[in-house]
Amino acid sequence: MLCSYSWKLLGLSAFVVALSVECVVQLLRRRRKPLREVLFFPAGVTCTDAELHPERPVPCTCKLPHVESSLNRLLRHLLSARQSLDLCVFSFSSLHLGRAVLMLHERGVRVRVIADSDYMAVSGSQIGWLRKAGISVRHDQDTGYMHHKFAVVDKKILITGSLNWTSQAIQGNKENILVLDDTVIVQAFVDEFEKLWELYNPTTYNFFPNGINKVALV
DSSP: OHHHHHHHHHHHHHHHHHHHHHHHHHHHHHHSOOOEEEEEEOOOOOOOHHHHOTTOSSOOOOSSOOSOOHHHHHHHHHHTOSSEEEEEESOBOOHHHHHHHHHHHHTTOEEEEEEOTTGGGSTTOSHHHHHHTTOEEEEOOSSSOOOOEEEEETTTEEEEESOOBSHHHHHHSOEEEEEEOOHHHHHHHHHHHHHHHHHTOGGGOOSSOTTOOHHHHO
């Protein structure tokens, strides 16, 4: 009888401990400050060595300003990825952002890119280099543009705004980027990416729309 009582007491104690731990976890989650950051461009030309070359043992001594800019902040958010980066971008020619995406791929982060079929082929586009490095890239096959400009980091952080990923947009245009971790909004963009990723599956490409076939073109 005493033994049975002891086991019941032990079970109750374990339940109370587990409940307490769960309450603490939930409390910490609620207290964690949500990520809500707005970045405005153009960004001044600044040194990005700390973000793009963290392996260097000594601080950069270049003559560029060593101050934080919107580009530095954007790079840090991108490079925070540990598991995945899903990128959906209209125009991509920035060497800085291209380097960041390649770094993630080299670290073993799963990178997927959706691009616009017209703008991925323009001079200076980074898409070809990403593909050559082994990154999965898909593109639209529609008459309209794939005009999205967003990235999802680890399916937890959304980076989106008016900014095209080009040097002109970063250093010359009035642009904006919103970075947030709101689960509802992030999930909406995750769903949109997955929908487009399947829509642009190369096995379903139709290169001869409207009933035109190869024989008719010979």
